[in-house]
Amino acid sequence: MDKQKGNASGKEKEKERTLDSIMKRKLPVSGMQKGNGKGNAAATTRLPRKLTNDSSNVPIAELLYRGSHPSTSSMGRHMDTCKNYKDKINRDLIQATLFFRKTNATTSGLAVRCIEYDKDLIKEVMAKMICVHEYSFRMVEHKWFNILMKCLNPNYQPIGRKAIRAECMRVFKKERELLQVALKDVDFISLTTDLWTSNQTISYMCVVAHFIDKDWKMQTRVLSFIDLDPPHSGHVISDAIYECVTEWKIEKKIISITLDNASNNDVAVRGLKAKFAVRRGQLYPTSNIFYPHIVSIKIALRKSMSRDDECYNKMGDAMMDKFDKYWDEPNNVMVLATILDPRYKMRYIEWDYHQMYAVGKANTEKNIVRGELDTLYEKFVAKNKQAEERASGSSAKNNCNTSTSMPLMDCEFQSFLSATSSTPSKSELRNYLDDLNEAMDPMFNLHYWWRVNAPRYPVLAMMAKRFLTVLATSVSSESTFSTGGRVLGMSTCYIGC
Incomplete structure (x- = not known):
């Protein structure tokens, strides 16, 4: 009996020495198993099985909990202040993505890469989203939008409407510079323009450029969307168009300008003709696809005029007079x-x-x-x-x-x-x-x-x-006003909306 009591007492002392050594020296578990090389029994004593099964990276608080009594109150208090434990939780919250490494002679396969939160990139993407989908600036302050962004990335930082407005202007200037660089490599540009009045009785003018790029693809870009002060005379329109093309430095590349048949546009055409010295025939442009349709109409009218029916003859004569008014020149x-x-x-x-x-x-x-x-x-x-x-x-x-x-x-x-x-x-x-x-x-x-x-x-x-860059109609400019009607509506005409 005395021998058994002695063994039990020795085991208790061994556990106390082991736990005391961990708390005082703050060494990892693996360090306690190596010894100090001087025959010190306390240093070379092995830990109990419950402790040695754990990794050396487990926090000391968890080792104490596993190796001693099952109480959790002290453990809970320690976890509230344990810096290592909080860092581990934060690392687990960081999003990760799977990607494929490039296959080479040594490594291949899947790997996990952590993505850091890039506030500037998020702002730029949000600005482009607002511009493309015609959202209001105030959307970034909506409660559930921010909840969504927090769910996607816990590190998301809210952005105000003034900040996103400034970002939209920065993105606009950046895209404008890219377009200026692209237009330097273009030889011929055709323009379409039109006027439009919003529901706030504010008049706007749109100038759209059309050109063929180096890959022989037709490109369309809005060069100007400005409010035009009255009176909307031909000279005012001519000056506004000329100011736009000189601002973009493309006045030597303009080969045609397409407008509607309003009377003030006739004066604008004469003014632009004097400024650009455009050769006759380029002031009223049409495309190669448009001409066959015009020919088909005139052939149909001639056939109608040659019929024996008097009603068809009169109708054909009246329509031919109207046709020749626009196309006889x-x-x-x-x-x-x-x-x-x-x-x-x-x-x-x-x-x-x-x-x-x-x-x-x-x-x-x-x-x-x-x-x-x-x-x-x-x-x-x-x-x-x-x-x-x-x-x-x-x-x-x-x-x-x-x-x-x-x-x-x-x-x-x-x-x-x-x-x-x-x-x-x-x-x-x-x-x-x-x-x-x-x-x-x-x-x-x-x-x-x-x-x-x-x-x-x-x-x-x-x-x-x-x-082939010459446009038949000014529909491209009018379609821009369709977008303008939505953006400049009664509910979104204010900058803070």
Whole structure:
């Protein structure tokens, strides 16, 4: 019995020494198992099984709880003030995402990466969301919006309406700078513009730019949406448009401006003509798709006028007078744009002229169009030739001067060939017109066709990029006012809404 009591007393003393050593030295559990190398029995004593099964990273408070009496009051008080325990809880709250490492010779597979809260990025995304979806600035202060953001990321910091308004202006300036950089690489730009009055009786003017980018994709961008003070005379409209294009530094790239048929726009057109010195035919632009519809209407009216029914004849005469009021003035811009559509070419012009006019007038109009096409083509050939000479002139001259195996006369002959090489350029237009027309496929992509065939017809591709940007109507500007009507409505016309 005495021996058993002694063993029990020794075990109790061993546990007390172990727990006392942990509390005083604040060593990890694994450290208590290594010893101090000096034969100290207290240092080399092993922990009880309940303690040694735990990891060395477990907080001391939990070790004490597991190894001693089952009371939890002291444990609860300690966890309220334990810094390590709180840091562990905060680390668990941080969101993580799974991503794939790039496969290489050493590592591959899934990994977990912690994403830190980026307040600037969240503000920028919110600003773009508000602009795109036409939300009010006050939305960021709504209670349940902030609850949602807190659920998505506990580290989310609320943003006020004034801060998000300032962020929207910053994003606007950033996007404006990007558009200015993009417009530097554009050669030809067409504009559409229109006026609109809101329900607060405030007049606005919108200017929209249309251009074909380097990938032969049609792009549309709103350059200006401003309030226009009365009176809305032609001179006021002309000055506002000119101020817009000069602000964007694109006055040398404008090839056409599309407006509606209001009387004040006639004065604006004359003012802009004087400012831009636009060639006749570019003031009332239409696209290649629009011209065939106009031809179909005139052919239908001529057939109606030739019928035996007197009612049809009178109706056809009245409609033809109205038609000629707008389309009797020659506008060969849309005709040239139609020729540059490989589905139509010059064959369509020859056919529709004989359908709309008598034989003599049809031939006359056809010769006028062909003459304008040849003249315009020669101008683009000369422009392209000058660009090529600037690019390759210096290098060719250096090659002739430094070459020892090439006779001097050969260099002069090469210069002569470069100066007289106009035959291939003439054959480019002839080859295009002689090739078969493309099929009338409703899925035909005109811009993609020119993107693919630009190396084959480089000069004609330059012409196509210019004429195919011409818009038929000002619908793009009017659609911008549809958005303006929602944004500038009675419930959202104030900046704090």
